[in-house]
Amino acid sequence: MSQASIESVSRESRVFPPQADFARDARVGTRQAYDEMHRRSLEDPDGFWLELARELHWFRAPTQGLDWSGAPHAKWFADGTTNLAYNCLDRHLGPSASGLAGPNKAALIFEGEPGDVQVLTYRQLHREVCRFSNVLGKLGVEKGDRVAIYMGMVPEAVIAMLACARIGAVHTVIFGGFAAEAVRDRVNDAQAKVVVTQDGAWRRGQVVPLKENVDRALAETPGVRHTVVLRRTGNPVAMEPGRDHFWHDVIESVSAKHEAAQLDAEHPLFILYTSGTTGKPKGVLHTTGGYMVGTYATSRYVFDLQPNDTYWCTADVGWVTGHSYIAYGPLANGATCMLYEGAPNHPDPGRFWSIIERHGVSILYTAPTAIRAFVKWGDRYPMAHDLSSLRLLGTVGEPINPEAWMWYRRVIGNERCPIVDTWWQTETGAMMMTPLPGAIATKPGSCCVPFFGVSAKVLREDGTEAGPNEGGLLVVDRPWPSMMRTVWGDDQRFADTYWSRFPGLYFTGDGARRDEDGYFWVMGRVDDVVNVAGHRLGTAEVESALVAHRSVAEAAVVGRPDALKGQALVAFVTVKAGELPTKELKALLLEHVAQEIGKFARPDDIRFTDTLPKTRSGKIMRRLLKEVASGGEVKGDMTTLEDLSVLAKLRADDE
Numbered sequence: 006m007s008q009a010s011i012e013s014v015s016r017e018s019r020v021f022p023p024q025a026d027f028a029r030d031a032r033v034g035t036r037q038a039y040d041e042m043h044r045r046s047l048e049d050p051d052g053f054w055l056e057l058a059r060e061l062h063w064f065r066a067p068t069q070g071l072d073w074s075g076a077p078h079a080k081w082f083a084d085g086t087t088n089l090a091y092n093c094l095d096r097h098l099g100p101s102a103s104g105l106a107g108p109n110k111a112a113l114i115f116e117g118e119p120g121d122v123q124v125l126t127y128r129q130l131h132r133e134v135c136r137f138s139n140v141l142g143k144l145g146v147e148k149g150d151r152v153a154i155y156m157g158m159v160p161e162a163v164i165a166m167l168a169c170a171r172i173g174a175v176h177t178v179i180f181g182g183f184a185a186e187a188v189r190d191r192v193n194d195a196q197a198k199v200v201v202t203q204d205g206a207w208r209r210g211q212v213v214p215l216k217e218n219v220d221r222a223l224a225e226t227p228g229v230r231h232t233v234v235l236r237r238t239g240n241p242v243a244m245e246p247g248r249d250h251f252w253h254d255v256i257e258s259v260s261a262k263h264e265a266a267q268l269d270a271e272h273p274l275f276i277l278y279t280s281g282t283t284g285k286p287k288g289v290l291h292t293t294g295g296y297m298v299g300t301y302a303t304s305r306y307v308f309d310l311q312p313n314d315t316y317w318c319t320a321d322v323g324w325v326t327g328h329s330y331i332a333y334g335p336l337a338n339g340a341t342c343m344l345y346e347g348a349p350n351h352p353d354p355g356r357f358w359s360i361i362e363r364h365g366v367s368i369l370y371t372a373p374t375a376i377r378a379f380v381k382w383g384d385r386y387p388m389a390h391d392l393s394s395l396r397l398l399g400t401v402g403e404p405i406n407p408e409a410w411m412w413y414r415r416v417i418g419n420e421r422c423p424i425v426d427t428w429w430q431t432e433t434g435a436m437m438m439t440p441l442p443g444a445i446a447t448k449p450g451s452c453c454v455p456f457f458g459v460s461a462k463v464l465r466e467d468g469t470e471a472g473p474n475e476g477g478l479l480v481v482d483r484p485w486p487s488m489m490r491t492v493w494g495d496d497q498r499f500a501d502t503y504w505s506r507f508p509g510l511y512f513t514g515d516g517a518r519r520d521e522d523g524y525f526w527v528m529g530r531v532d533d534v535v536n537v538a539g540h541r542l543g544t545a546e547v548e549s550a551l552v553a554h555r556s557v558a559e560a561a562v563v564g565r566p567d568a569l570k571g572q573a574l575v576a577f578v579t580v581k582a583g584e585l586p587t588k589e590l591k592a593l594l595l596e597h598v599a600q601e602i603g604k605f606a607r608p609d610d611i612r613f614t615d616t617l618p619k620t621r622s623g624k625i626m627r628r629l630l631k632e633v634a635s636g637g638e639v640k641g642d643m644t645t646l647e648d649l650s651v652l653a654k655l656r657a658d659d660e
């Protein structure tokens with residue numbers, strides 16, 4: 006990034022006002038109504054949020070909103086006690102006439118990749134969560150203990166999360182695409198006592214051997230006492246007596262009665278690891294009350310959830326979107342949630358559209374990388390299905406290119422469904438900028454306006470506010486309920502990463518511009534973090550994995566634009582003396598990264614080089630590598646480059 010401002014090249018001018026019929030029935034139906042609510046949320050944040058909080062169940066109702074006396078550590082609703090699982094389940098078990106879901110409403114509609122379907126009503130989900138809460142209790146899990154959940158997209162993953170929340174244990178969900186080493190590091194960092202997993206997960210007709218990975222990880226995780234293993238794929242697994250228990254065995258021996266723990270609003274809810282600019286992932290910590298109110302409110306207003314909706318978020322439970330918008334937010338609203346286990350193109354690229362048609366999905370929330378894949382696979386797949394049940398579309402995870410947005414609107418939404426492009430982060434817990442579908446005119450590629458209680462700004466490097474359409478750094482300048490509370494075990498890193506760039510302001514790490522109408526356009530990360538197919542990766546993590554290989558001396562990993570994945574990784578690698586930069590080594594290194602982190606982190610290309618471009622102080626000049634990797638012209642300041650000939654060599658290698 007240059008020292009001045011960030012150049013923004015997007016010049017999108019299309020505008021789509023909310024449809025009158027959608028706006029008529031929406032919770033917020035005019036721009037004016039949004040403006041008034043947003044103004045109130047900033048003028049009287051405590052009053053605004055306490056009112057929303059009171060829509061939920063508290064054992065002791067909070068009388069305080071924000072406590073910012075320990076900044077940058079916020080407390081919200083600190084004198085209240087509640088339970089998020091209670092709010093997602095027990096609260097709905099009353100008669101549906103009360104405006105809540107009612108016990109017989111479907112909570113989860115699960116479709117496995119092989120085609121099996123299972124529906125769990127709120128009553129049934131409650132029962133399963135109570136039972137699993139008792140299982141965790143029996144295995145010695147106490148309030149505050151950490152439980153790792155390393156599973157695929159099955160109802161039991163949601164059940165395990167809710168059971169942790171119910172007893173006050175802190176879950177850390179580890180994405181099922183991570184390899185054993187990544188599992189080990191997260192389990193150890195969180196000091197988890199119990200790991201919940203499954204024999205295997207279905208993915209494109211193949212079995213992902215989750216238990217086998219856990220076995221490898223657990224060879225080096227001294228703190229883990231027990232595992233619970235769900236049978237899903239039926240592949241043989243090794244079970245260590247005393248340590249490993251099958252889900253179906255342990256669940257048999259417990260009662261279905263369980264009373265939800267009464268937890269302080271600031272009781273830790275979960276740790277979710279996310280990439281930063283160093284090799285070590287950050288354990289983002291969220292707590293109970295603020296996160297609950299934030300995900301509840303955003304689900305309610307942004308998805309405009311109505312009693313008859315069937316809502317589908319296609320994210321994985323291993324990422325924050327799966328936490329906030331598969332599990333907690335929609336269930337706290339009593340919604341019916343679709344859960345799909347497998348790949349979007351199994352057995353063919355029409356799978357998503359077939360699911361929408363068969364289950365009558367009315368709200369679809371997915372990612373730009375998926376949308377670009379659908380565009381590539383062709384219109385004939387969605388066209389072959391009746392998608393008329395859809396009434397609202399959403400996207401999240403990375404900037405969406407206007408043409409993909411237009412395709413989404415035309416081919417999937419039949420030009421009648423509003424699109425909510427929601428900008429937020431693992432750290433923010435809930436959506437921060439988004440249109441409200443009945444109130445805000447949308448522009449393709451823009452995440453539009455701040456949600457209630459959110460005040461965002463685009464700043465220049467020197468901290469002054471950028472002018473209209475001038476690119477800069479995106480910050481949030483006041484606390485919000487669902488904000489992260491700290492980095493697990495590394496509070497200093499929390500302060501350094503988010504609160505030191507502009508003292509007193511939350512720095513997002515994203516570049517953005519705000520247009521003449523006040524709409525935000527997020528351009529992506531400005532740090533060494535890349536977004537590959539919606540997976541947020543620190544390039545430093547991939548570099549550490551490469552350097553861990555015995556043949557590698559040094560590695561620098563950068564992102565380059567990719568039509569499908571948004572960004573792709575290119576690794577520049579120098580080998581140790583005596584090693585040869587062969588094709589075989591390239592293949593080995595790619596496999597090595599897949600082993601260390603997971604297949605999704607495997608670079609698209611590895612380029613061997615004798616030296617890397619460095620500054621005189623020895624810092625790798627990733628900016629130059631980025632330009633080389635993108636095949637573009639290498640411009641900008643090179644005066645700090647120690648050895649100019651390095652660049653010529655790199656480019657010669659390119660040809």
Ligand code: PRX
Binds near residue numbers: 279325400527528
């Ligand atoms: O760069 C932004 C991008 O994804 C980052 C957050 O990634 P993660 O913590 O993994 O959470 C993803 C799901 C919330 C952001 O810093 N990002 C996310 N949503 C958008 C986005 N960029 C542009 N537009 C979005 N709607």
